[in-house]
Amino acid sequence: MARRLRIGIDTGGTFTDVVALDEEGGGVVTTKTHSTPADPAEAFTAGVGKALGLLGAEPEDVAALSHGTTVATNRLLEGRIDDLGFITTEGFEFILEIARQSVPDGYGNSYFWVKPPRIVPVHRVRTVGGRLDHTGAELRPFDEESAVAAARWFREAGILAIGVCFLHSYADPSHELRMREILAREHPDAVVSLSCEVLREYREYERSVTTLVDAAVKPAMTGYLSRIAGRAAAPLLVMKSNGGVLSAEEVARQPITTVLSGPAAGALGAAFVVAHSGHGSVVTLDGGGTSTDVAVVLDGEPTLTTEGTIGRHPVKIPMIDIVTVGAGGGSVAWRSPEGALKVGPRSAGADPGPLCYGRGGTEVTVTDAHAVLGRIPPHLLGGEVPLDVDAAAAGVDALAKELGLTSERAAAGVLEISAWNQANAIRQITVKRGLDVRDYPLVAFGGSGPLLACRLLDVLGMPAAVVPENPGNLSAFGLLTVDVKNDYVRTRVVRDAELDPALIAGVYADLEEEAMGALALEGFGPGEGRVARSADLRYYGQAFEVRVPAPAGEPDDAFRAEVVRRFHDAHESLYGYCYRDDPRHPVEWVNLRVSGIGPIARPRLPERPQGDGDPSRARTGTRPVYFDGWEDTPVYRRERLAPGDAIEGPAVIEEFGSTIPLHPGFTAELDRHGNLVITANTRA
Template sequence: MARLRIGIDTGGTFTDVVALDEDTGEVVTTKTPSTPADPAAGFAAGAAKALRLAGAAREDVAALCHGTTVATNRLLEDRIDDLGFVTTEGFGALLEIARQSVPDGYGNSYFWVKPPRIVPPGRVREVGGRLDHTGAELRPFDEGSAVAAARRLRDAGVRAIGVCFLHSYANPAHELAMRDVLRREHPDAVVSLSCEVLREYREYERAVTTLVDAAVKPAMGGYLARIAAGAAARPLVMNSNGGVLSADEVARRPITTVLSGPAAGALGAAFVVAHSGHGSVVTLDGGGTSTDVAVVVDGEPTLTTEGAVGRHPVKIPMIDIVTVGAGGGSVAWRAPEGALKVGPRSAGADPGPLCYGRGGTEVTVTDAHAVLGRIPPHLLGGEVPLDVAAARAGVEALAAELGLGVERAAAGVLEISAWNQANAIRQITVKRGLDVRDYPLVAFGGSGPLLACRLLDVLGSPAAVIPENPGNLSAFGLLTVDVRNDHVRTRVVRDTELDPTLLGEVFGELEREAAEALQREGFGEGRYVRSADLRYHGQAFEVRVPAPTGPPDEAFRAEVVRRFHDAHEALYGYCHRDGGGQHPVEWVNLRVSGIGPITRPRLRERPPGDGDPSRARTGTRRVYFDAWEDATVYRRERLAPGDVVDGPAVIEEFGSTLPLHPGFRARLDGYGNLVVTR
């Protein structure tokens, strides 16, 4: 019988693979270089390598889970071509008007220029017809103008179209009619409707989210078809909301895959460290191109719908992740004013850092680590030899430009990278009202553990946890998540005027949609999680709170409102629990998530060793921390639970390295995690 579950996470530099044998619990991990020109080739190579290492055949694969950056990278790189927009007559300037907001406030953005909008004016078409906010028809759908719009876009060569009519979240009839026209007049077009992508009010965010979905649909559709054709099992694809869906479902709504890989990393970290008693942590996923940070509270990553990918607001449920261009391949450069800067540009997988010997010409963070001896002269257990001499020559040239010594310049590159990561962590903790000193740091990814000790100093975190096989944790995280789909309806109504019958009708409709989606995924039964977005009348944004199970009656309504008051007070320090008529509560959005549970991996606690880490010692190496020192080098897989290593030391493994600074200590716990403390 098929017994292997494989997780494949395609990153900007490496494709990470984990194969889990469900019969024995044995885990095989490996990496292959990513293939940016055709990510499907890297996917296939990773799957084949995992099967070879596991001694298995294609028919042994029971499940295949995938985290992809195809949609995200197209948005980050602004590779958006031939995109058209159809909207309600009179609202053609919707994208241009957008929101009256400037990044970082006007004082810090005096020279800010509004970026080009996602669809140029010449590809916007208006169609007659109008609905009010309840979904009632004020003017009928104008098929004549719809036909003219479809033909104009067809003649202009537009192949991807987003449709967003005013108030279609309340009544999708006009958008469905527009799709019928497009199918008849422009059958080659790929079409996304806002009523299917995001049935939630706020027309600007709904329009951009729909357009982003349309923009990535052709590329994602082709990519998913290629990996499905060569896959040993039906692929499941990681979504931003913390669940997976089949490739067929994702092809219908590819917007759900933005931040796919980072979401898997946060979930994998939460799953692994929960066994060691760490329910609330900050996760730091350091890759070759970027570093992604998230917060896990009581075992669950925090969710948001106020996200963005690049310059595009994306209003879909996603794990709250902050990304910064501070990975191993981030380029160090001298700014015009003479200062040393690092990132956000990356050398990526091709050509990569100088030490890769593939034609790279710029110093990167990895080169600085190599010059200072903090990583071995090879990666992936010797599969990728490093040219340390080339890295040193590059750092010497940069140091000469800056008027610094070689060691000082290399250490400066790492210091700036550490502060870039620390600022991202502060953005997701301090800016959210959380004290970073209360949360251990879980560092993983190929480059995540490299700056862990310095981050403990900068942030004041109590400890850093380095999971086993940290370079492959995102791929492992893909094997820990359930199938999940999200559904939303906007119903703006004051609590004092709310009829609980309305709640029952809307939640019932959403749960039926969730059940149908789970049935398409092969689940006869599932679990349904309700939530609601509420606010005080006059506020611009909402607070989401979980809603209880059971019939939506008066007690249900009162419990949700109580949870809203509690959440508002926790977030902002005050609430209007007894506000009466002055601060009435408004219900805004109702949500249901359909969850199809999977069998999760079992983590087994290991017996303690004899407390002598010398069995893992492989020698010493000169490493530069604040000065050159003789650091003891250890192989992580030879350490046993209870072993303690004191810095200066370097702990090496297949996919990552932990430089342990002087004054720091690492202890291996019963589940194979290295716990680093001062």
């Protein structure tokens, strides 16, 4: 009899992480394999094969595969956007050049700032006659002649990826749909993205760029998904930035929805795991080989945003609010022209990787510093990846001489700078958003996430750090906790006092019908899926909105009043004030949103039996480790610990996918769900 296995595969910059779940027996297997940047599909296939081998299973035992990928994100971050064209409304050919007047960090700090190149240079922009107003009413008919001329120009220029964004097409998509028909006839080889399908809400610049980003990554993403789907013997689901998964076939139509999919899975996995231990609101820190991703979980749900950016491109799709910093294990340490020690954002990646990997690396990385100071073992992944500590030491020695430091001071400096880079990312997603970082425990995971946890508690004053079981594979595990989810939006700008509830009811009905139809295509029958409503509101005259959940039921006057009340509450919580019952500041509705959600069976997290409180059974020996100085430090195997066991620092706690250096003055205790909770013994 075939087993029912679900497998999560998260492709990172250095390693590809795999978690396999036996739905019937409840068993979980975790493993890793080196990423293959030249063709990520190779690591995907190798990782699945490795997991099946550990389980003694066959490909036909796999019921579903869930995948988090960085293919779309990496193309944008690396600027690999070639041969991209843009079709827009006549008279708006410079919309990308005009962009927004805002500059990074304000005008006072950006005197020498230069506007970056546009995603599509103006010579690859073509316009088409025709005009709609903001209600969707046609002011001028669609000009077929100019549309044909634009399609033929792109065909003759050999431009295969094209984004189409006409003015106010969020209100009526008919002109864009006609443009696609013409492109299909005149330029059949073109890959086309329409703004009415990518982002059906107002603000022309952001909608244009979001559509163009989708078009830019669509060829690479479609090819990648087709390669791995062809090798998979089970349905393939792909993680989206909004915190849900969707079938590969649907994701290939809107690949922009996969940006930041891996970090999103990590935040969701962390929220799922620590919720069982009573932590509803936390800061998550996902430390990988290339970067570190941080997010905030409030009451069990990661915060969402539609104001994200990928590289220099604004992307207004719903996504988990994540701040990424180039401070991973592979981040390169270097001496600046002024003589200062710097770390990142450049990474040694998977190939060649850090010096200690012995794969041809030539530069000192954060992982090398950890190896030289004894904070990680002389091998990774349970011995699968032996480390050349001597090569790392030679590299650190050379860097130390450049800086005029001892080797220990240089290596410790690398780790200190990396910790402050991570701390600044955490401040950015908490303090800059009005949250007191001292109110939230830190959930540290990823291969390098727990390595600096103690120092982050010191720097930020956070109450505790929680390190889940198998932290190096938590993002892959998170893929197995995620529902199928799709988002739909319509812009309806109207003041609350003038709002007809029938308008809201009609829009929500259309969006919910669309959402339930999409869930049916994903295999969810009647009654198996659900919808969640939300709305974007603002005070009249404001430039940006606040999103609030909207209740179920008939959208009547009581519904409208409840949404407005929630808006006032959310505005006061975010900004410290609101204009409740103040007619001088009327409320304005902007966007109505619906998410279609298809629930999946989640893994079980059983409680473990209480231990005797003696961690000595887990001790495997000692080795010299440098904290404030060199000392023989006890080493423990995490899998031998039991709930209630407490370890006093200094110590090193090792497991298959990660290591926890426990600094002097800190205690780590295993809770009933297998999480290690790190706290400082005293606070200054």
